[in-house]
Amino acid sequence: MTVAVLGATGATGRHVVSTALERGHRVVALVHRAGNFAPREGPDEVTWPDVTDVSALTRALPGTSVVISALGGATEGPTTVCTEGIRSAVTAMKAAGVARLIAVSAHGVLETHDKSLYSLAVWGNVAERMRDKETMEPLITASGLNWTIVRPPKLSDHDAIGKYTAGTDLRIRLWSSIGRADLAAFLLDEAETPRYVHAHPRITR
Known part of the structure; x- marks a missing residue:
């Protein structure tokens, strides 16, 4: 496949890029400025200077199988960032004829914003980022695209375990x-x- 990665230089995005390349996919890495990946790493870097720049993203997406x-x-x-980036992505994907979108959100937004200890803790620590995810998700669900919204809990930087548990009703x-x-790997x-x-x-792991 050809995989376009938004947020390619972030902590999670770099893992998406490297995992896709390891699996033999072509990767289009959308970056704020060029030169973030060594040539040997292999992704095609495309400059996306601002997440509101729809035209730059539209030019990068033709031939793409999936946007992550x-x-x-x-x-x-x-x-x-998430809201504006996804707003641009939805418009660009429709213009480029790309139908598949997989987006990382967070557990604790919208209907999972409840009185659980997890939700209370995450909103107490990163409320602004959670609000951004809450305004991002409706743009995706109303897009008409073939979307998947992934809601992980706390993210860590330890080495890959090589397994995970996933499900829509996972506690x-x-x-x-x-x-x-x-x-x-799940993405x-x-x-x-x-x-x-x-x-x-x-x-979860």
Whole structure:
């Protein structure tokens, strides 16, 4: 496949890029500025200077099999990176004739924003980023695309375990987490063999 990765230089995005390449896919890495990946790494870097730049993204997507969004906002203060990036992506994908979108969101948004200990904790720590995910998701579900919205719990940077548990009704506990490398594996698994089209799978290790 040809896989376009939004947020390709982020902590999760880099794992998506490397995992896709390891599996033999062509990767189009959307980057703020060129030169983020060594030539030997293999992705085709395409400059996407601003997440509101629809035209730059549209030019990058023809021939793409799937768009995987690993966009994330600033760790502190208000952020709209996910919302604006997905708004641009939906428009660009329709213009380029690309139908498959897999986006990383977060457990604890919208209907999972409840009184559980996990939800209370995550909103207490990164509320602005959660709000950005909450305004992003409706853009995806109303897009008419073949979408999957992945809602992981806390992300960690440990080495890949090589297995995960996923499901739409998976119970997320206060201590639940998933490594970014294993999350990337799930995203590529879903791209290769769709199981959760028009669904919101959760994932834990």
